[in-house]
Amino acid sequence: MDTPVIRPAVEAPVATRSDVVVVGGGPAGLAAAVSAARQGASVTLLERYAYLGGLAAGGMVLVLDDFADGATEITVRGIAQEMVERLHALGLAVYPPPGDRILSDEMWRRWSRWGLFDLYAKGPRKSIVYAVAFDPDGWKRVSNDLVAEAGVDVRLHSWYSTPVMEGDTIRGVVCETKSGPQAVLGDVVIDASGDADVAASAGAPFVEGSYMVTTVFRLGNIDTEAAERFEHSEPAECHKVNRAARRILGGSWAQWWLKTPLPGVVWCNCPHMSGYDGLSVEDLTAADREGRQRIAGLLDYVREHYPGFENAVVIDVAPQIGVRQSRLIEGEYVVTKDDVVDRVHFADSVARGRGYYTPYRALLPQHVEQLLVAGRHYSVTSEAQKLSREIPPCMSMGEAAGTAAVEALDSGVTVRKADVAAVQRRLRREGADPGDIPSPRARPADSTLAAAS
Numbered sequence: 001m002d003t004p005v006i007r008p009a010v011e012a013p014v015a016t017r018s019d020v021v022v023v024g025g026g027p028a029g030l031a032a033a034v035s036a037a038r039q040g041a042s043v044t045l046l047e048r049y050a051y052l053g054g055l056a057a058g059g060m061v062l063v064l065d066d067f068a069d070g071a072t073e074i075t076v077r078g079i080a081q082e083m084v085e086r087l088h089a090l091g092l093a094v095y096p097p098p099g100d101r102i103l104s105d106e107m108w109r110r111w112s113r114w115g116l117f118d119l120y121a122k123g124p125r126k127s128i129v130y131a132v133a134f135d136p137d138g139w140k141r142v143s144n145d146l147v148a149e150a151g152v153d154v155r156l157h158s159w160y161s162t163p164v165m166e167g168d169t170i171r172g173v174v175c176e177t178k179s180g181p182q183a184v185l186g187d188v189v190i191d192a193s194g195d196a197d198v199a200a201s202a203g204a205p206f207v208e209g210s211y212m213v214t215t216v217f218r219l220g221n222i223d224t225e226a227a228e229r230f231e232h233s234e235p236a237e238c239h240k241v242n243r244a245a246r247r248i249l250g251g252s253w254a255q256w257w258l259k260t261p262l263p264g265v266v267w268c269n270c271p272h273m274s275g276y277d278g279l280s281v282e283d284l285t286a287a288d289r290e291g292r293q294r295i296a297g298l299l300d301y302v303r304e305h306y307p308g309f310e311n312a313v314v315i316d317v318a319p320q321i322g323v324r325q326s327r328l329i330e331g332e333y334v335v336t337k338d339d340v341v342d343r344v345h346f347a348d349s350v351a352r353g354r355g356y357y358t359p360y361r362a363l364l365p366q367h368v369e370q371l372l373v374a375g376r377h378y379s380v381t382s383e384a385q386k387l388s389r390e391i392p393p394c395m396s397m398g399e400a401a402g403t404a405a406v407e408a409l410d411s412g413v414t415v416r417k418a419d420v421a422a423v424q425r426r427l428r429r430e431g432a433d434p435g436d437i438p439s440p441r442a443r444p445a446d447s448t449l450a451a452a453s
């Protein structure tokens with residue numbers, strides 16, 4: 001084993017300073033930056049890649065789930081909902097109207113190939129719910145509009161590397177760029193990197209979770225009407241062909257292809273691969289290669305055997321491999337699977353997903369001051385994260401973190417001491433649902449947790 005190389009200390013010029021620095025321009029980071037800027041803070045948003053969107057754009061995760069609890073209760077509002085309205089106005093988002101959100105054969109036929117059903121329902125036919133199929137380039141475009149209108153200073157091509165610490169307080173970050181290292185200073189830092197890059201390197205406790213990774217891709221030139229006709233008129237034959245296709249993919253959901261707002265283009269949330277570490281260069285490289293091989297095999301098969309796929313071409317393989325889970329913060333409170341499944345309501349709830357609530361304490365890392373986290377690396381057990389990391393709830397957390405940062409700055413207190421009731425009021429004013437008012441189906445947290453309000 002070679003001796004590790006010691007890097008010489010290098011000066012990082014201060015590129016800019018702002019009230020709030022957000023690291024990561026995915027769904028959570030976008031919502032955090034926009035909410036903080038709209039409420040009067042100066043905000044810098046740092047992103048390593050050439051676009052905003054994270055897994056929703058570069059990861060090509062193209063259905064927004066966990067927006068609603070059952071057929072009627074919309075649980076995530078605010079910036080996530082605004083994103084949908086803007087995409088819809090551009091013709092780049094599709095969702096079932098309220099009357100279609102039921103369990104019936106007819107609605108299943110109409111919507112199942114859009115993937116807009118209750119993911120957690122059992123059985124072959126699932127209830128249609130409020131979920132949204134969208135276009136990844138549309139997401140990038142609307143993200144750009146939202147940050148521009150809010151006055152967020154966006155710095156792309158900026159790869160976070162090091163925290164700027166003063167004792168246990170974070171004062172900014174250093175990013176690696178083509179021009180060398182650059183420091184960006186701020187009064188509050190929000191880690192929305194998805195992998196807790198900032199929190200972990202600043203010394204906040206975390207655990208390393210893991211889950212399967214996926215090389216998402218899209219196919220074009222598909223006659224989706226012919227493919228759906230085949231599915232409904234020859235179910236047994238279609239089942240056989242789908243089974244063979246899924247065997248080649250080596251890991252996929254039952255609906256391995258889904259329609260998108262672009263005619264003739266389908267989204268393939270597969271192949272899933274397990275055993276890869278989402279933080280390891282070697283594993284990510286190997287997973288990308290393996291995923292592409294499986295996709296090539298699938299293409300050959302469906303062109304020959306799947307009606308409607310005769311002229312299929314690969315339009316794109318997601319530039320970002322789909323890592324669902326890596327580091328998870330061990331914050332002031334760690335959300336459990338029971339909390340998620342039982343809809344446990346916390347007095348300090350600031351964000352919502354399907355039926356569940358996210359307490360402010362789950363966005364607060366331990367040991368590091370003036371740092372918040374938002375998104376899929378929030379403070380949650382590994383098994384609970386698998387049930388609570390969809391895009392809308394991550395945006396809800398981001399909006400809450402951005403709002404809490406401004407509330408703390410305006411009140412002259414640290415983010416750890418932010419007045420949660422005031423954060424909830426601000427979120428309501430901004431059109432979000434912080435979950436302060438429990439739904440009739442919620443279960444109150446035990447008295448010790450409820451005391452945290």
Ligand SMILES: Cc1cc2nc3c(=O)[nH]c(=O)nc-3n(C[C@H](O)[C@H](O)[C@H](O)COP(=O)(O)OP(=O)(O)OC[C@H]3O[C@@H](n4cnc5c(N)ncnc54)[C@H](O)[C@@H]3O)c2cc1C
Pocket residue numbers: 023024025026027028029046047048049052053054055056059061062063064065066158159160161192193194195197213214216269321322323324374375376377389390391392394
């Ligand atoms: C294959 C797959 C399928 C999924 N399916 C669905 C689905 O159908 N519906 C659904 O709602 N959700 C789904 N999810 C979950 C959802 O996509 C994620 O949980 C969600 O996007 C997380 O948002 P985030 O902002 O926390 O993180 P991310 O989307 O990961 O965004 C993090 C951002 O931070 C940036 N970043 C990371 N590190 C650094 C750094 N060091 N410096 C600068 N920038 C950095 C990244 O480039 C990225 O832009 C799926 C996820 C995967 C992987």
